[in-house]
Amino acid sequence: MIALAVACALCAAIASGVGARLQHGGVRAETGQDELRLRTLARLGRNRGWLAGLAVLSAGTALQIIALTFAPVIVVAPLVVLALPVVVLLGPSTLDRRSLLAVGAVSAAVGVFVALSSGAVANPRLPPSDVLQATQIVAVTVAVLGTAAAFSRGLVRCVALSAGAGAAYALSSVLIRDVAFTVRTLGFAELPWLALAGALVAFPLAAWFVQLAYASGPPDVVVGCGTTVNPLVATVLGMTVLDEASATSLVTAVALVACGAAAVSGIAVLTVHRRQLVSSPSRRARYSRST
Template sequence: MIGLAVACALCAAIASGLGARLQHGGVRAETRDGELHLRSLARLGRNPGWLLGFAVLGVGTVLQIVALTLAPVIVVAPLVVLALPVVAVLSGRRDRTSMLAIAAVSIAVGVFVALSSDAAASPRLPPSDVLDATQIVTVIVAVLGTIALFGRGLVRCVALSAAAGAAYGLVSVLVRDVASTVQTLGLAELPWLVACGAVAAFLLGAWFVQLAYASGPPDVVVGCQTMVNPLVATVLGMTVLGEAPAMHPLTLALLAVCGAAALAGISVLVRHYQVVSSLRRRSRYSRST
């Protein structure tokens, strides 16, 4: 089952990368001031590229849900980071620094999944644990949302993307709880409140992503979002949800190293984009004068 879950999660990551690239183009085409407003939604609904991206992301969401019904969160969630190489290739970012950063993220995630899949467990989640996870993520999203509210440019983009990642991380946890409950107790015991919470967190994350697209490039949006998403989901899975009860301390240390390597790769990518953007602005200014 874990092998099939990993395959579904990989396909979901590819769909996420392609959908993100398409939606970013649609949002950029429909915004003029670098910010997306509610009145822009009607125009987005008529943009073919954005609609196609929405459909592709829908397929990816279904595949992610299937993966979460077959394997624990700490196995499935990290694979979403592999959407980053897809976006980088589609965006044409093939300079050495970007490719090395993307390679570091991809390798770190691959090792993380390989290590966690052997020790992962699938315990039943008491309602108190689900509530604790929701409260933790709510605080994280509120802090990041406040930073985005007062930030501009790339700071706003990173904060919004990270907030979306935190919301999506909670979605993974809630979907896993719903799937586990239905598999164990049957559809009659479907936890409707948890399911509604998953839908609400997903919609909030999706809106944050659209706002982030209006403030920055797609690879930075996807990089930040897909780094925070598995980080939140995995930490919650290991602590609040108890999905790694018998994991060896050495394995935990290796997982921490993988997480740090992935975070460093994302940081390098964001910083590199800042430098490249600054050089491009100076070049355009020099030509105009």
Template sequence: MTALAIMFAVISACCTAIGVHLQHQGVRDEAEASQRGPRVARRVLRNRQWLLGFGTLFTCAVLQTVALALAPVTIVAPIVVLALPATAILNAHTSRKRLDRVATTAVIASAGGIAVFVALASRTATAVAFSPSSVLLACQIIAGTIVLLGVSAALRRGIVRCVLLASGAGAGYGLLSILARDVMYTVQIGGWADVAPVSVIGLVVAFAVGSWFIQLAYASGPPDVVVGCHTVLNPLVASGIAIWLLGEAPAASTWTAVGMVCAGLVAIGGVVQLTRHHPQVRRAATQA
């Protein structure tokens, strides 16, 4: 079952790059064609590229949910980072702005760091039932984080605003993985009657807020920077909550935990370097 879950998660991650590219192009086209505000939102919702991207990402979300029903969060969630190199390659091809050596190394570091994280996590992660009180605490922690990042983003512009919004989306999507796993596992064990209301409500809110933050981030930066931020934060948040708050890896040794932390830091460092050396970001800084 775990191998099947990984297969679904890999397909979802690769297709995410296509959906992200389509939505990013739709948002940027409409933002440039009209003033910012409600008018842009209405135009985006009618944009064919954006709608096609939404359909693609919705399919990816279904595949991700199926994967979460078959394997622990700690194994499935990190695989989404494969969307980063796929998006970087697609964006470089369409924009004709190739990544330089540092940016390419940053993408490889992020993907490699998460790959090591998954390898370590898969050795100790086991499917467990999440208690409603722990899920509620996770929702409160992530909600506070998202509010802080959202307020900070509202006060900034350009690539910093993009990174803050994409990070907020990553935190929201990380919680989304936890809640989706909680709902699917509970249904498998006891049926829909045993599903905690907080998980269902949190699932809807996390998806809505994460999606909104992503759209706002598209308007402020290149798609691979957006994907880099939220696909790295997403699995780190999901796995961190699953392991240290919800007890999904009770047998993890100290050295395994240290290795996972180091791998996560490498992945985050890769994203930081990508935001500094991305050709579109450097071009914008030169023109400013």
């Protein structure tokens, strides 16, 4: 079942990257350089590119739910990182050596992380008190980032919104995991309503933050920030609140931390470098036409 979960999570990551490109193009086409507002949603609903992105992301969400049904969060969540290489590969600018090395480093680090974590995790049920604790931690984080975004513009606003979306998506993964695992093992009679309600709030909030971020910056930055914060928060919650790493040895834990650090470093290098390429005078015009 772990293999099926990993395959579904990989496909979900690919869908996330493709959907991000499509929706970013739709948002930029409808807003130009302006901020996204509620009244703009009606126009987005008629934009074919944005709707295609929504369909792809919906398929990816379904695959992610399947993956979380059969594998712990610390196995599934890190694979979200692979959405960034997809976005980069589909980008308007050509790939250079540094970008390729960063993509390779991120992919290798995530692959090793998943391989190690899949054989050394537990599958405990999440008590309601832990659901509340995780929700409170993420809610404060999202509130702080949302406030920072409200009082900023441009790239700073984009990063704050993307990070907030990543944190909210991470909470969604934890809550969906609890709901899916409980239903699969104990049936609908034991459905954790608190976790389900939290997921139904966190997921739309994260999606709205992403759309706002698309209106403030390039998809490389949006996905880069989101794919850093999302698996980081989800993995930390999985290892602490969910206690999924209770069967992990010290050596394996150190290796997991090293892989996580390598993946985050690769994402940071890739995001900053690609942003510099897009911002250079020789490439700015081509990027503007592509978005």
